[in-house]
Amino acid sequence: GESVGLHLPTLSVQEGDNSIINCAYSNSASDYFIWYKQESGKGPQFIIDIRSNMDKRQGQRVTVLLNKTVKHLSLQIAATQPGDSAVYFCAENPQINTNAGKSTFGDGTTLTVKP
Amino acid sequence: DVKVTQSSRYLVKRTGEKVFLECVQDMDHENMFWYRQDPGLGLRLIYFSYDVKMKEKGDIPEGYSVSREKKERFSLILESASTNQTSMYLCASSPGGQGNNIQYFGAGTRLSVL
Numbered sequence: 462g463e464s465v466g467l468h469l470p471t472l473s474v475q476e477g478d479n480s481i482i483n484c485a486y487s488n489s490a491s492d493y494f495i496w497y498k499q500e501s502g503k504g505p506q507f508i509i510d511i512r513s514n515m516d517k518r519q520g521q522r523v524t525v526l527l528n529k530t531v532k533h534l535s536l537q538i539a540a541t542q543p544g545d546s547a548v549y550f551c552a553e554n555p556q557i558n559t560n561a562g563k564s565t566f567g568d569g570t571t572l573t574v575k576p
Numbered sequence: 577d578v579k580v581t582q583s584s585r586y587l588v589k590r591t592g593e594k595v596f597l598e599c600v601q602d603m604d605h606e607n608m609f610w611y612r613q614d615p616g617l618g619l620r621l622i623y624f625s626y627d628v629k630m631k632e633k634g635d636i637p638e639g640y641s642v643s644r645e646k647k648e649r650f651s652l653i654l655e656s657a658s659t660n661q662t663s664m665y666l667c668a669s670s671p672g673g674q675g676n677n678i679q680y681f682g683a684g685t686r687l688s689v690l
Contacts, residue, residue: 470616493677504580504666504681505619550619554677562607562626562670562677563634568618 473573480538482570484551489532493554495564496525496536500547508536508549538572546574579603582667582682589689595654597685599667606672608650609679610634610642613664625650626672657689 474480486494492513497505511518511525511534518525524537538545548571552564583598601608609624611634621634623642631642639661643651650669654661664686668679 495678502683504668504683505679506681507678510678552679562672562679563609563621563624564677564679566619568616
């Protein structure tokens with residue numbers, strides 16, 4: 462069945478270092494992936510997305526990499542800041558026109574940034 | 577900005593009570609979702625709706641029902657609350673249509689069932 466998993470439940474980095482959060486998915490038919498950030502006391506918020514016809518997408522300080530061969534995606538955060546401390550979720554989405562936009566979420570990785 | 581509002585941040589209820597969790601979105605989104613979030617278990621989908629009066633079961637619908645009488649409002653109902661329904665409940669909405677899968681979340685309702 463479908464499952465989306467993150468390799469590590471927690472990650473601790475020094476302020477200013479780069480962070481890499483990994484996610485493995487199992488449904489090879491999925492064609493759209495989203496990363497969300499959940500800060501303490503808030504709901505998850507969209508960070509960046511990527512479609513299966515791409516292998517890399519960049520945003521402001523964030524980059525998502527997609528490797529369809531091994532069904533793996535990662536979120537890279539450059540120059541990590543204390544405000545980046547949060548739980549990060551990857552979400553896998555089925556092919557367009559199916560399932561009313563239903564996503565399958567991973568379990569989340571808690572990123573802690575040390576000053 | 578999209579705004580998804582959950583009626584309560586914290587709720588305390590007793591076992592056996594009927595509980596209503598309300599969610600309203602202000603962006604005319606087609607899809608709405610209810611999740612529960614528990615430590616180590618991530619986000620689990622309870623129910624979702626892709627149109628008014630339409631609903632579909634998610635991964636863990638047992639013990640819950642939903643209502644979507646108006647496009648902007650999606651209610652989660654615990655018919656007879658039990659202690660194992662103590663959790664954080666998150667509501668989300670998304671625009672729908674091709675490629676519009678990004679979900680916008682409310683701040684959550686932390687429910688305690690005693």
